[in-house]
Amino acid sequence: MAKQGSLSIASTAEDRVEAKITPIVIFSCVLAATGGLMFGYEVAISGGVTAMPDFLKKFYPDVYASTQKLNVNSNYCKYNNQGLQLFTSLLYLAALVATFFASYTTKRLGRKKTMLIAGVFFIVGTVLNAAFNLLSVVILGRVLLGCGVGFGNQVVPLFLSEIAPTRIRGGLNILFQLNATIGILLATLVNYGAAKIKGGWGWRLSLGLAGVPALMLTLGSLIVVDTPNSLIQRGKLDEGRSVLKKIRGTENIETEFAEIVEASRAAEEIKNPFRNLLERKNRPPLVIAIAMQIFQQFTGINAIFFYAPILFASMGFGSNASLYAAVITGAVNVLATIVSVFLVDKVGRRMLLLEAGIQMFLSQIVVAIVLALKVKDHSNNLSFGLAILVVVMVCIFVSAFAWSWGPIGWLIPSETFPLEARSAGQSVTVCVNMLFCFVIGQVFLLMLCSLKYAIFLFFAAWVLIMSLFVLLLIPETKNVPIEEMTERVWKKHWFWKRFMDDH
Secondary structure, three states, X not given: OHHHHHHHHHOOHHHHHHOOOOHHHHHHHHHHOHHHHHHHHHHHHHHHHOOOHHHHHHHOHHHHHHHHOOOOOOOOOOOOOHHHHHHHHXXXXXXXXXXXXXXXXXXXXXXXXXXXXXXXXXXXXXXXXXXXXXXXXXXXXXXXXXXXXXHHHHHHHHHHHHHOOHHHHHHHHHHHHHHHHHHHHHHHHHHHHHOOOOOOOHHHHHHHOOHHHHHHHHHHHHHOOOOHHHHHHOOOHHHHHHHHHHHHOOOOOHHHHHHHHHHHHHHHOOOOHHHHHOOHHHHHHHHHHHHHHHHHHOOOHHHHHHOHHHHHHHOOOOHHHHHHHHHHHHHHHHHHHHHHHHHOOOOOHHHXXXXXXXXXXXXXXXXXXXXXXXXXXXXXXXXXHHHHHHHHHHHHHHHHHHOOHHHHHHHHHHHHOOHHHHHHHHHHHHHHHHHHHHHHHHHHHHHHHHHOOHHHHHHHHHXXXXXXXXXXXXXXXXXXXXXXXXXXXXXXXXXXXXXXOOO
């Protein structure tokens, strides 16, 4: 095996060029990316459900009573309830814990079986959410959905990065985020329809339709091939070679095969993958992965999508108008992510992140100024024109996020860790992401109540900080083979190369 691994030193461009974009790769990536559809649907559905009077009357009567009192509560504070926020953010707390178990299954059972486990969690969680009347059972369903998110977000980005040819790896990886944005849009449309249903069961429809993407992911996981990296790492060399030939559409795969074998041999020497993550040579991808997840949440995007209907209602839009506005921003999210699919492997990761930083910063400043001048605690003077301006600015913000921090926040961590640290590194990535999803989900309404319009200034300041981080510390990874990151990226970066001295 070591002898085969030594071939990786003699990597040639011909092998790379010959790799075709095969139907099996596209098919596998599309099926696997339905994990993103489930994630996006769950992110957005809870915000609409927790604004439905029938749901509030059944499970949170005190919040329902609060929303019915005219001029008693501030426009910024009427939905501020920690129990209600816990319903939304419990998903992320469960995902945070589940991702460490997912790290083990991803490595030992493979990418394919881990996707199946995620799908089963999603199905059971959906049934408990939609079919029962007890708050405790609904919350248990929410926890199981969180486990599905933990497993799905752990394995799908890895699967996509490993199975994709180098030259379109970014675009195929972004299918996960594209599906997440479609899930968000679908959830918003479902909530809009469900809110109009008479009889008090609209919230059940909203929560129950999560079973559709859950079933798609489960069936998809039974059909897709496992990645060559995963098969070889588990000692299935012949099967790994066969799958590599199939997905690359060529017999000439020896260079890539040798690289994976060498990476697998190095991975087998690692007894404790999480301790290995702390080694000096793994610090660059680890620091960047952690920072990107924190920054992704502190753009303020999840705050907008968790509570888009509530946010627009607080700005003075009517209930229907607020959902229209949320649908518009959801559609912009999908379209802008499609832009990213086509641009990320052409203009690169850094350019998209830096351009988006400027766009997000300016749009948040404008929204903050409008709200400061026109939306007060117990009154709002938001004219039709200014209301449209707020929606346009939010759309500009969402589009910038959707072609930058949204997809690239998942892409870079999934492609920069060496194989021996990849599963553990992705676990830390998901864990940090879910932790800050939980924090933002739990405190956003409290922050909106306390900071009011200044909440947008808070997030704008973070956008400025993260843009400086990109400028100085995030290297370009487009068109770099996944097993060659150390040689071609980290050893050549002005700052990170010092951590490679002993590698």
